[in-house]
Amino acid sequence: MEDKQVMVLALDESDHSFYALDWILTHFFGSSSNNSFKLIIIHAKTSPVSVMGFGGPGSTDVLHLVETDLKKTAEKVISKAKDVCSSRSVTDVQYEVIDGDARNVLCDAVEQFHASILALGSHGYGAFKRAVLGSVSDYCCHHARCSVMIVKKQKPKQKP
């Protein structure tokens, strides 16, 4: 049995990520005999401090609540991903939740798992939003050490 190539898929809780998961499963994990990739699904759990900034009095309680909420989101994402994968009979999947900012987490994960492809969804922000909100797919495209696949949700084409 030859070594499988590793594909890392980044998931957050957005629809775009799950669309990407769907797309990848359809095109690359279609029939069970053709699995030339091992899929590793990664959810980056941001730290509550970065979400909140430095708060005033009472922030320690809020910090705790935010942390719990983030943990819950992570669990939801992973279990939903597990459901999608098992409904497509894709079994050779590894799930990871890693703390930190998505950009760094993903680029590090590529190194750690020796991935040959990093797959991500894309929010489809325009240039301005990208500059203001930042784009994980942009960052990964430039900095990841492997090939990067950006899966976009199809916008309905405007009929003239």
Added chain:
Amino acid sequence: METESLGATAEQQPEVVEADNGGTMAEQQPFLEGKKMMNVLVAVDSDESLHALEWVLDKLLKYNGGATPQTAEQEHSKLVTIVYVIEPLPRYAFPGGYVVESASKTQEQNGVRILSRAFEMCRDKMVKVKTLILEGDPKDRICRAVDEMNFDLLVVGSRGLGQIKRAFLGSVSDYCAHHARCAVLVVKPPKKPY
């Protein structure tokens, strides 16, 4: 002006599912058994992009080169189109018509050379391939081709330019990654041995 030179097996399989890029469909395709037909467009511009093509053929289409004959359905599950875009030179930049003529002829010859190398690579791996030469501004032309011809995946190479070079030289792969309407795979250059 488009010149299309078709590969050996150029006819496309009749689509068994409705194209997922068309119309107002935003949801995922109903999952069919066997692989869905995937149209892949690989943009090449130079010898370096041939590395991207090779990478794609190796990694994505690995099973196609397997020893055991695949079922007919699986064989036709991915159709690869290789495109080379010729950027027309601005005529005003060169005095005297013959410079532009010979330069664009060189470009065309270059394109044909690269496409034929690419075609050979695909044929060696037993992959169905089509080649295409388009004219125009590469960024726009590639994105338009994706729209018009309903590709599912666009593959571009990347020369690994830094931020500043990218801004000045312009990056086709950057533009395509943001503006193409389908999934985009950016293939990085091989790590140079130090």
